Amino acid sequence: MVKKKREEFLKEKEIFLEHIQKAGLRRTSQRDLILEIFLRTEDHLTSEDLYWLVQKKDPSVGHTTVYRTLKLLTEAGLAREVRFGDGKTYYEHHYNHEHHDHLICTECGKIIEFFSAEIEDLQDKMAEKYGFRLTNHSLRMWGVCGDCQKRTNEYIEAPSGAQPRVRVKSVVN
Ligand SMILES: [Zn+2]
């Protein structure tokens, strides 16, 4: 398993190297480090998140370098930009990753990835119906995850005279 993962990274590193050469850029140890950490993190990251992870390994890497490298990774097809309606741009692995869509918890920010052949199918049918040639799509559904529902229920059921906590939530997007 571990061996297979390493080989996958090799392929991804090769793709990246090819891309930066084509872009007329040099291979640098900072870019290598950013790529390495990105590949090892199976998560949805903002460039800020990745910056802090990279900082732990090499404090000399600047914010702009991380941001630009993420852009390069996206152009090379290794990363994909995703937005979850909080105004931030997140990046996730793209190369060798199956297409998936997202469920987003508005309480804790948890993101669940899912794939449904039926939904994919319906989307194709809808596009066809409107004479639309589909090139890409991103389905995002917002709501409250199971854990947060449990937490809220526990709170409501708690027998106490305390004032209910008022939650003011502005819905972005
Ligand atoms: Zn989809």
Ligand SMILES: [Zn+2]
């Ligand atoms: Zn939640």
Ligand SMILES: [Zn+2]
């Ligand atoms: Zn995802």
